[in-house]
Amino acid sequence: MFSELFLPVLMVIFMLVVGGYAVAVLDRLVASALGTPQAGGIWLAPIARGAWLLIQHANATEAPDWRAWRLAPALYLALAAGGLAVVPWSASLVATDLVTSVVLWGSVEALATVVIFLHGWSANSLLALIGGYRYVALGLSYILISMFVLIGVALPAESLQFTQVVASQEGLWNVIRQPLGLPLFLIVGLGMTFWGPLNLADSTDLAGGTASEISGPPRLVWDMARAAMLVAFSGVAATAFLGGGLGPWLPGPLWMSLKMLAVLSVLLLLGRLLPRLAPERCVTLMWVVLLPLSFIDLVWAGIGALL
């Protein structure tokens, strides 16, 4: 009972906390490496900011939908936890080895759209609402691209289970077998965590978008949830394309952590290097360029599976 119920929960909570902290530290490292000075020590500053947010007053708007407004950050964190729960650390070390774990990750992406929209909608404030609507318009294209790319990795595995997807990469990792897959999926990752160039829901042109009205503990949970979602995403990307825990010499979980850190570093670097896209151009880019590319990726994967 203990190992079946509590161990997976502990594992996921551990990953939420450590992963969120790792994102904050890595982002500061990347920023200072690129020449943006960071206030405070790199290791202590995220904790200090978290503690500061915790004792700040939580802002209130006029007649918000209180329940949805307070729940949305927690729900986004819960979705990140759901994603982390299906990421396998090795062939046997996985919190939930669901046979449809690839589809469950797809559901996490779809439900994230709902939660981000609710976060913007429930504040009863103009800029937050625009941020929420913006994410819905863009989120649909992220979900579609992600779906085609993930069907691509499910094909050689002949399974919708992430552990099988890892096992199918024993000879050749999907990043080489389906060269379009990982780049497309990384764009999805920046999109669904609205990070860097694809931060259109919480962007500065909307004075913070869906998060423009939150402060104090809700802001802390929202920031943590975004970081945790980035960690969950990098876990799925490492599993689907970089062979998960496969690798010589080192044990599986260590390989997996290294690959996740690599994916995270690439995402955070892209986030710091690329300028933010205009939302209209982003929709065009998604539907006219990236979605057809994801079709090509799927056809490529299908032909590869037939040969």
Next chain:
Amino acid sequence: MESMNDGIGVDIAFLLLATLAVATGWRVFRTDSMVRASFFLLVSFIAVGVIMILLAAEYLGVAMFFMMAVEMTVMALFMVMFMMNPAGLNPMNMVHQERIAIGAGIAGFLILGAMALLAVFPDQPVPADLEPVRSLGNEMLGDSMLIFESAGLVLLTTMIGVVVLSSHRGRYGAAAEGSMPPGLEPGGDPAGKPEEDEAGEGEHHHHHHHH
């Protein structure tokens, strides 16, 4: 799959989820906003999806999550757009034709309740080696492939058609060309057109008069 067999945990989970599904389903009609109603319905569907996973329908249960998530988001936004209720935050009544609805609700409850109590259900426990995803795939791409594929193709054609019909660039581009607001009286000038347009687009204006 092991958890399917330890009965009491599954029973407790089923009762909690069923209560959640019914309670949120009830809230759909008691809340005062289109957006809240849609997302209460989503929670209700998610609870049903988890019950389906408990029943070993692992693909259909998880598919319920993402299908309903997208569906309810789109539904909420479209309802807000059509209702002219700014952002759906203004309170509004979620029920209409109450007498008919109450009658239909009671009739539906009695019929379904009678079926649940009186019908003889087959007692066929799911075999331990069942692979739900594989068997569902065999069903959809085996004997019933023609039906599913043709339905899928029709849906895809419809979607592409709708996108093509609606994807003219609006506001600054092509879609506005040739579309004029209707006149205030039959055959009259387009309503809300500023006068200075006449100087620049005299020919166009003239052309319009002949209709």
